Structure formats: C-alpha cells, structure tokens
Amino acid sequence: MKKICLIPPPSEWGILVTSLVLQIMKRIYGGQCEFTISSSAGWEDGFQQMLTGRPSFAHLHTVSRGQFDEVMCVSDSTVDCRHALSLGASGLVFDGGSIVATEARFSHILSAYFEGQPVISSLPKAFHLDDVIFPNFYTKFSPKMHDRQGVSIANDSLRMAVKSKFFETGRLWHVPVRKSLVKRIEESRTVCALVTDDPVCAWGCASGGGRALLLRSLWSCNPVFGFSDMVEEEILPDGGG
Numbered sequence: 001m002k003k004i005c006l007i008p009p010p011s012e013w014g015i016l017v018t019s020l021v022l023q024i025m026k027r028i029y030g031g032q033c034e035f036t037i038s039s040s041a042g043w044e045d046g047f048q049q050m051l052t053g054r055p056s057f058a059h060l061h062t063v064s065r066g067q068f069d070e071v072m073c074v075s076d077s078t079v080d081c082r083h084a085l086s087l088g089a090s091g092l093v094f095d096g097g098s099i100v101a102t103e104a105r106f107s108h109i110l111s112a113y114f115e116g117q118p119v120i121s122s123l124p125k126a127f128h129l130d131d132v133i134f135p136n137f138y139t140k141f142s143p144k145m146h147d148r149q150g151v152s153i154a155n156d157s158l159r160m161a162v163k164s165k166f167f168e169t170g171r172l173w174h175v176p177v178r179k180s181l182v183k184r185i186e187e188s189r190t191v192c193a194l195v196t197d198d199p200v201c202a203w204g205c206a207s208g209g210g211r212a213l214l215l216r217s218l219w220s221c222n223p224v225f226g227f228s229d230m231v232e233e234e235i236l237p238d239g240g241g
Contacts, residue, residue, distance in 0.1 A: 002033040005063055006055075007073040007080050007089065010039060013199040013223060014075070015047065015181055019135040020120065021074055022052040024127050038063045038071075047181065050137040063087060074123070076113040118226020134230070135203060139182070143189040143208040150175040150191035152201040153215075162195050162215070177201060188212075199223065199231075206230045 004025060008018040022035055035055035048054060060083060063071065073084035073091040081094035090102050092109060099114075101107045105126050112122035124133050150173040153159040163172045173191055177198055178184040188194055188204035193211040196202050202214040207230070214225070214233045225231045 002029060002070070003036070003068045004029075004033055005036045005038050005058070005068040005071045007038050007060065007063075007071065007075050007084055007091075009075050010077050010080065012181060014039070015200065016135040016203055017074055017119065017123065017223070019051055019137060020123050020133060021072075022055065023133055023136060024124060024129060026052050027129070027133075028127065036063075036068065050139045050182070052136075052138065054138075074109055112223060116224055119223035121226050132227075134207065136207070137185075141186050141189050141204070141208060143210070145189065145192045145208070145210060146173075148173045148191055149193040150195075152177050152188065152194060152196035152198055158197075175201070197236075199225070202231045 006018065006021060008014040008021070018037060025033060025035065033053070035053040036058050037051075037055045038058050038060045048057065060080060065087060071084065071087050071089040073081060073089045073093060075081060075084070075092060076099070078094055078099065081092050081099045084091070085093035085095055091106050092099055093102055094100075099110065101110050105128065108117075108122040108125045111117040112119040120134065121132070124131065148171065151159055151162050152175045153162060154177055175187050175191055175194060178187055181200055184198070184200050185204035188196075188201040189208035189210065191205065191210060194201060194205040195213045195215065197215045199214055202212040203225070206212040212231045214231050215236050216233055217236050225233065
C-alpha cells in the first residue's frame, strides 16, 4: 500500500485544491494508497469524511523522512515549501530564494498561483491528465435552493454595493460565511445565485447547480477558477473597498 502525504495550501480555499489532488491520486493509484493531509490550516475533523480516500490528518511539522513513500507539496506558502524542501518533497519547494517546482510538470501549479492561471485546470496537467476534473466531496450536500439570490460578504458597505449592482429585483438573501467550511458549503446551496468574495462559498453554490460570481481584489490570493460556466469572476475596482 503506497503511503502519500499531501501538503496543501494553508488558506481555506486550499480545501478545494486538496479535494482535487486527492481525486487525481485516486484515479492514478486506485485503491492502492493511503492519504495523509499535512497542514497547519486547522480544518475541522468533519472534512476527513468528505475527502476522497478518507485521509488522516497530521500537523505539518510532525512529518518526517521515512514516514511516507511520497510527500507532495502543492502549497503556495513559503513556510510550507521550506519544510517541503527539507523533506525531499515533490511538487513545490522553497529553494534559491523563491518557491520553485521540483519537476517541469509542476510548473503548471506555479503558474496557477503566481501568474493568475486557472488552478482547477492546471492541477490535472501537472499529473499528465487532460480531462476536466472538479473538486468534489463524498458528503452529498443536497441543494435546498429557493428562487432567490444571495450574497456572502461580511463587509456591510461592500454587500450593499453588490446588492445595488447585481440585484435588480427581489429580496437580497444574506448567506452567512460560516467558520465551519462544511456548513459554509451547505449554506451556499440554499440560493440559486450567489455573489461572494469567498471561493469556498462560490464553489459550493456552483457545484450544487447554482450560479456563482466570485469577486476578487487585484491583490487577492484567491485562486483563479477559470471555468466561467461554473464560477464567474470579477475584479473589484480599488480592491473592493
């Protein structure tokens, strides 16, 4: 049984990258592998039952040489990539003063994070897969969509600006951005259309059959999805303030 340790992006949107990579690994290795997610992001335990392969979790700094057959880093964090270099990980590592790819094929991931390329289509290319694969979860969130439009933005002024711009008629339904990522996905599926600045909410709504618009600032670290038929994206002027 092959043991694989994955170091994902520490940001909350890293759960989407994690889900996608685990699906890719499952396709490549079938059932002949065990997954461990090594992260300091603090994702709740509920996600263990949602991710492909039902991975175990370990804190990043408890991972050591010899524990796994392969350690793979797809993180955009300098701290994570420094640690990945010390472990002899494949993927992205910190070397020569910057984050680099250990192999040419992982340059697709570098481009996705640092050159604004679509992350969801870039990840399969890193593993020599040409077909479209979307982040998915074992837990089936049954859409409870009503014929209403919603917004998931914490800032009051921005939320009101969004309401006046994107919602011509009907009541604006406030969809809370929950701390729990599981609940966040569930909440995002209670509306048929959602405007949000949170990529997890955007993907939750879109993957449930709704229409999602993800607002991004120029300096946002959110990944580019690149599939307008799933999630439309719009850059906010002046950073959205």
